[in-house]
Amino acid sequence: MRNLLNFLIKYSTWFVFTFYVLISCILLVKSSDNHFSLYMSSANAIGGAIYRTSSEVTDYFGLLSVNQRLQESNAKLESEVLNLRQQLSQYKVLAQDSSESERMNRFGYIGASVINNSTRHPRNHFTIDRGSSDGVEPGMGVVDQSGVVGIVDVTGKKTSRVISLLNQNQHFSAKVKDTPYVGSLTWRGDDPSIAFLEEVPRHAKFHIGDTIVTSGFSTTFPEGIDIGTVMGKVKTTDDTFLILKIRLASNFKTLGTVRVIKDALKHELDSLNSIGTYE
Numbered sequence: 001m002r003n004l005l006n007f008l009i010k011y012s013t014w015f016v017f018t019f020y021v022l023i024s025c026i027l028l029v030k031s032s033d034n035h036f037s038l039y040m041s042s043a044n045a046i047g048g049a050i051y052r053t054s055s056e057v058t059d060y061f062g063l064l065s066v067n068q069r070l071q072e073s074n075a076k077l078e079s080e081v082l083n084l085r086q087q088l089s090q091y092k093v094l095a096q097d098s099s100e101s102e103r104m105n106r107f108g109y110i111g112a113s114v115i116n117n118s119t120r121h122p123r124n125h126f127t128i129d130r131g132s133s134d135g136v137e138p139g140m141g142v143v144d145q146s147g148v149v150g151i152v153d154v155t156g157k158k159t160s161r162v163i164s165l166l167n168q169n170q171h172f173s174a175k176v177k178d179t180p181y182v183g184s185l186t187w188r189g190d191d192p193s194i195a196f197l198e199e200v201p202r203h204a205k206f207h208i209g210d211t212i213v214t215s216g217f218s219t220t221f222p223e224g225i226d227i228g229t230v231m232g233k234v235k236t237t238d239d240t241f242l243i244l245k246i247r248l249a250s251n252f253k254t255l256g257t258v259r260v261i262k263d264a265l266k267h268e269l270d271s272l273n274s275i276g277t278y279e
Contacts, residue, residue: 107222108262110135112142114255115159122189124164126150126255131158139220139270141261147226147249148172148214149258160260165227166192166252173218174227176204176244177211185212185227185246192252195228200242206230212246219266 110130117126130136132155140152142162150162151170163170165187172185174197181204183197197212210230216223226249234243263269 106264108264110260110262112136112160112258112260114258117164117252117255119164119166119192119252122168124166124252125153126162126164128160128162128258128260129158130260131156131160133157135262136160136260137266139266140263141214141221141225142258143221143225143261144250144255144258146251147228148221149250149252149255151220152260162258164252165195165248165250172221172227173215174212175215176200176206176230177213177224179204179206181206182215182217183241183244193248194231195246195248196234197230197244197246198241200244202240202242204242206233206244208232212244219263219269221261222263 112128112130112134115127115129118124126149128136128142136152136155138152138155141148142150142152148165150164150167152160153163154161165172165185168187168189170187173182174185175182176197181200183200185195185197187195200206208230212227212230214221214223214225214227228246228248231245231247234245236243
């Protein structure tokens with residue numbers, strides 16, 4: 001309170017001066033119609049300028065809000081367009097898949113999960129949570145999202161044992177993609193990411209990075225399923241065949257979800273193959 005009184009006393013002269021100026025202006029305006037008219041005109045001009053400025057400021061911030069809403073709408077539209085494009089692409093893939101499945105509808109899949117796995121032994125196996133009650137039978141091929149991983153060996157009612165591709169006793173018929181050069185894929189018990197394609201014709205042409213796929217020469221796997229890629233040629237004294245070093249497509253240490261391949265013609269073809277030939 002004392003500070004306020006000191007402030008008023010200190011600037012009392014200015015307050016008195018301002019008060020008298022205001023009184024003088026009021027008396028001047030009221031004393032003459034001309035002065036009053038001039039005052040009103042000036043007041044209107046000043047008020048109009050203030051209102052215009054206020055309106056422009058308000059409109060500016062309003063435009064910012066409108067622009068923000070437009071940006072949000074554009075983002076939403078772009079997102080919808082992107083989603084529509086993705087859906088269209090998916091429909092195209094589905095259409096291709098459906099036409100492909102109509103052409104090769106002999107094959108189907110049974111989804112399964114790996115519940116036990118080994119990669120450290122010369123003859124590795126893994127177990128899946130699907131069995132005979134799910135339609136799984138011995139001899140069916142097993143793949144994951146990357147490629148071939150094994151062949152069903154023994155089935156129980158709810159589970160099955162699968163011979164892993166990482167098994168020295170198991171051989172897989174494979175070939176260099178888009179070529180007729182077929183060989184026998186084997187694993188030598190060392191690196192779980194490396195296998196070898198043996199018995200490849202010496203005249204076969206290949207390049208580093210070429211894809212190795214299933215040959216389709218059995219009822220276990222349809223033709224064209226990825227197995228791995230060519231790393232190079234292994235030196236050998238055999239003048240008839242080549243051995244190619246293959247980097248496997250699947251990571252056997254992290255097997256999780258797999259698919260068992262069903263071949264509707266398997267029993268018929270196996271029966272025909274078991275019939276002796278005539279000389």
